[in-house]
Amino acid sequence: MNIRTCLALGLTALISAGAAHAADVEKPDIKLSVGGKALLYYLPLTVTEKLGYFKDAGLNVEISDFAGGSQSLQAQIGGSVDVTTGSYEHTIQMQAQGKPLVAVVDLGRYPGIALGIANSRVASYKSIKDLKGMRIGVTAPGSSTNFMVSYLMIKAGLKPEDASFIGVGGGASAVAAMRHGQIDAISNTDPVMSELETAGDIQVIADSRTAEGTNQIYGGPSPAAVLYMRPSFIQANPKTTQALVDALVRGLHWVQSHSPEQIADLMPPEYQGGNKTLYTTAIKKSLAIYSPDGKFDPAACANTLKVLQVFDDKVKAASIDLSKTYDETFVDQAQKSVK
Template sequence: MNKTFWKQFAIALGLFLLGYLTFNGKLFAQTLEKPKVSIAVGGKNLFYYLPLTIAEQLGYFKDEGLQVEISDFAGGAKALQALVGGSADVVSGAYEHTINMQAKGQIITAFVLQGRAPQIVLGVSNKTMPNYKGIGDLKGKKIGVTAPGSSTNMMANFVLAKGGLKPTDVSFIGVGTSAGALSAMRSGQIDAMANLDPVVTMLQQKNEIRVVADTRTLKDTNDIFGGPMPAATLYASEAFLKKNPNTAQALANAMVRALKWLQKAGPSDIVKVVPESYLLGDRALYLEAFMKVREAISPDGVFPAEGPATALKALQAFEPDLAGKQIDLSRTFTNDLVKKANAKYK
């Protein structure tokens, strides 16, 4: 037998093994470039990030060969800082950050949509502002947000702008996303608050706030922003996605699987999966809050075509620096990975 035969035999054997390994889900070509991934999130207990928690708790990241470490911060702006500073590979955070960062010369790309409505509520304290009449009354007041610069801050800015106020007309105070936020409102430290569920529903139930703007439903979101508004995403630097395509795909697969699980899950299923601390001591209220935001959760992780333009328009309403900047929205998000994930998990 000559060398040509053995060469062809080796090639054929290699192709056979490649096919076998592909069939068994262990394709070497699909080896994860970075099996250990650190994800930063600002307020992991919120329904806003529920798909991330589901993917983690049900082992979907592990099923994709990933070791994911999730670091929880007081708000989305802090999570973004972790990414920029290099201590996080990926952020579970608001889509708007991708636009703001591009305006500053850094390309950040969102690759999974977790929420198709922001779920953020702006509420006024019935304790310190019982005679509230309109947005103008908030001038000079203290408004609580999860963290300054976070999506809650952006939403509040947008609502203020629609009411004729500038961000500098009020004082923003970071109050976090759980017990600290409740305490700040109940003690009168703040006059209004932009926050999310389950915190908002807890305050509503005891008539402690009056809701001024609500983006927990698709209709209300369209009414406020004039179109679909992308909310929670998974985002990373464009460089990370290019360098680690298989890792990014694995992350997208796990998240899309979690989104599909959430479409079928009942309230009791959710309670069994999330950590006890997320319930803030009131299981029934947690479930009530979940039903209010359920439709805001993306069914498939896909960004709506008009969504990025809606977000840019909203940001331009209160950020003069953005008005003159050329933003390439096509680099702020991609649907490529979630499309493949949806083909895998139907």
């Protein structure tokens, strides 16, 4: 048998396997929303996509990228997408509003968000109280980058409205907003924060890219990016949900077993901002934030509720059942088959 014949047979086998998976799932065509796909906060999603793990699971996933998590959430609530890769906080907030969402895999065990002050403001900055009156750039108002600063401000005796929150997105737009003097401080994730920090544009004053930093900010662990969806979607499409989780858990395993250089090589060149070395360094800084297995930490989920109750009046007034904000059934099943 010659090489060409072997390749043809291998391709046929792959197509047959994909077709078999597609026949198993209830909904092979999936629309997924995300807020800032190029941010390292969502790196496991891009890894899963680039490695073809969604296709291996019999899924054709169409990804719609929004400027921030609050916008991708609205796409979910509005029904224009099936599933969302976004902040775990949103599942709690939506339960408080009577719009339940369920997280089915945890992609990030630390938020990976940092808060930095513009160098022009560093000399006069002494504490969080000095954020009063500042223009603070966030990916989008109502996103997790906004939540972190709101929480820090309230802990310091301020109100969130004491500052102006400006949506600057992620990537080049966020970097430009800082460098053009449109904002005085920025709350964002890598690679944005590493680029600004390395260039000397900002001084980081709060950093949740590590366990220690997360504990300092939130007083304990705090999950970050998750895959969430409406309970009705899970009920109608359990095999599809399992296929999505299987693919993402494979992606998480791949991240754990590869170097920052190998991960950078996989990422789209446009994510690197023209500086692959800096991008690789940013990945190295962020590697600790990714979950090794996709499982949820009940203590971290409980801590997130405590944090939200500090600044979200609707969450504070609601009776939240945390057990309904996440379902680990699919992750447990994925661990049995995903290598």
